[in-house]
Amino acid sequence: MEWRFAGTMARDPHGCSALAMPALRAMFHAACSGTGSSARGGLDCPKSANRAAMKPQPPDPQRLAARMADIAPFHVMELLQRARALQAAGRSIITLCVGEPDFPTPQPMLEAAIAFLHGGDVHYTPALGLPQLREAIAGYYASRFGLDIPASRIVVTAGASAAMLLVLGVLTNPGDRWLLPDPGYPCNRHFVRLLEGVPVALAVDEASDFQATATRVAEAWDEATRGLIVATPSNPTGTVLDAPALGDLCRTVAGLGGHLVVDEIYQGLNYDCTAHTALALDSEAFVINSFSKYFGMTGWRLGWLVAPPAYVRAIEKLAQNLYICAPTPAQHAALVAFRPDTLQLLEQRRAEFAARRDFLRPALHSLGFGLPGNPRGAFYLYADVSTLCDDSYAFAHDLLDRCGVAVTPGLDFGANSCRRFVRLAYSRDTGQLEQAVQRMATFISHGR
Numbered sequence: 001m002e003w004r005f006a007g008t009m010a011r012d013p014h015g016c017s018a019l020a021m022p023a024l025r026a027m028f029h030a031a032c033s034g035t036g037s038s039a040r041g042g043l044d045c046p047k048s049a050n051r052a053a054m055k056p057q058p059p060d061p062q063r064l065a066a067r068m069a070d071i072a073p074f075h076v077m078e079l080l081q082r083a084r085a086l087q088a089a090g091r092s093i094i095t096l097c098v099g100e101p102d103f104p105t106p107q108p109m110l111e112a113a114i115a116f117l118h119g120g121d122v123h124y125t126p127a128l129g130l131p132q133l134r135e136a137i138a139g140y141y142a143s144r145f146g147l148d149i150p151a152s153r154i155v156v157t158a159g160a161s162a163a164m165l166l167v168l169g170v171l172t173n174p175g176d177r178w179l180l181p182d183p184g185y186p187c188n189r190h191f192v193r194l195l196e197g198v199p200v201a202l203a204v205d206e207a208s209d210f211q212a213t214a215t216r217v218a219e220a221w222d223e224a225t226r227g228l229i230v231a232t233p234s235n236p237t238g239t240v241l242d243a244p245a246l247g248d249l250c251r252t253v254a255g256l257g258g259h260l261v262v263d264e265i266y267q268g269l270n271y272d273c274t275a276h277t278a279l280a281l282d283s284e285a286f287v288i289n290s291f292s293k294y295f296g297m298t299g300w301r302l303g304w305l306v307a308p309p310a311y312v313r314a315i316e317k318l319a320q321n322l323y324i325c326a327p328t329p330a331q332h333a334a335l336v337a338f339r340p341d342t343l344q345l346l347e348q349r350r351a352e353f354a355a356r357r358d359f360l361r362p363a364l365h366s367l368g369f370g371l372p373g374n375p376r377g378a379f380y381l382y383a384d385v386s387t388l389c390d391d392s393y394a395f396a397h398d399l400l401d402r403c404g405v406a407v408t409p410g411l412d413f414g415a416n417s418c419r420r421f422v423r424l425a426y427s428r429d430t431g432q433l434e435q436a437v438q439r440m441a442t443f444i445s446h447g448r
């Protein structure tokens with residue numbers, strides 16, 4: 001994939017670039033070799049083909065849409081698969097690569113969903129979401145942030161993922177450029193590509209706490225640029241855009257005539273700083289949120305989006321067509337997400353995450369991991385392992401094989417210095433984090 005860096009060009013290490021295509025084709029033809037298959041490859045393998053040749057074959061790359069060569073898988077999945085195989089063979093594995101809270105869905109939400117399901121009335125909701133849930137989310141903005149956000153601007157979605165797809169879907173024409181920080185959450189650039197837009201990487205580092213700055217945005221902007229996507233707190237770095245920096249981005253993007261999309265999925269998981277929202281600064285920003293992380297509902301597939309009023313109808317049409325509505329039982333569960341008893345439980349969990357971070361950060365530091373930036377949110381540490389190894393991808397594999405600790409290689413988050421970094425998720429209890437640190441200490445002291 002041409003993962004363009006602002007001012008330069010780089011080949012996306014995730015992407016199946018043109019270079020990889022002959023290899024894929026060769027793999028495909030090899031899979032059917034000896035079976036008498038025609039030039040159309042495995043699609044017309046004869047019935048007499050041997051068992052190996054009857055296994056599901058990858059589709060002929062020539063038959064896939066061209067964009068699929070640019071949609072990368074999550075590299076960490078290979079590690080997870082390996083971790084499962086090791087576990088099945090009796091090894092103890094500590095998984096620090098999973099981007100979801102380890103806590104179960106809060107009991108009040110489970111009970112609300114169960115009560116709703118017992119009623120048996122499980123039908124579609126309006127595409128914009130249950131009216132009472134949209135009202136509840138509006139109420140949350142009022143009580144938590146003192147903001148008056150009308151429910152009519154709130155769209156309930158199938159997770160932050162669907163919210164991002166809706167926003168980009170209503171804003172992106174073919175060839176439109178979107179600026180995205182690198183490292184960053186990888187799916188966003190794939191969504192841009194899916195819509196025939198052009199994702200443009202803004203390389204960010206410690207100097208700006210791994211966040212986009214107004215200056216870099218202005219430099220990278222051109223007449224084809226449609227907007228900027230940021231996340232605060234961020235995945236994979238856990239860093240936060242504080243209000244003045246976010247305000248600068250709002251003004252800069254508005255001044256350039258573009259759109260600002262702010263992914264606030266980790267809102268609420270803030271440590272040493274109070275949660276805030278771009279909605280307080282910019283009524284034209286598209287703000288994405290989710291019940292996945294702070295609310296502990298990853299598997300329920302529920303999120304929301306706050307859009308400027310002029311765009312809500314277009315978003316509604318797209319949601320109707322893409323997925324009709326967000327899951328109905330999940331929406332009923334979320335109706336109690338903002339109740340005081342639920343919020344009290346979620347705040348206890350936040351305190352637990354903070355304690356884990358406060359243990360893990362210095363512990364990693366003492367092992368020689370570099371920890372640039374100020375991780376004040378989410379549940380991630382983005383660690384520089386360049387003093388320990390030459391290649392973080394190989395390091396992650398070694399770490400898993402030799403000491404049973406699974407971390408995510410930087411490769412999953414972009415192309416910018418990705419071979420120097422790994423992401424560690426403290427979505428495991430402190431006992432497991434302590435054990436992981438001990439194992440890594442042994443691994444490092446024995447030399448890789």
Ligand SMILES: Cc1ncc(COP(=O)(O)O)c(C=O)c1O
Pocket residue numbers: 099158159160161162185231234235263265289290291292298302303
């Ligand atoms: C920054 C960011 N945005 C969006 C998502 C997708 O979240 P959801 O489960 O709400 O679709 C994730 C998931 O890890 C994420 O880290």
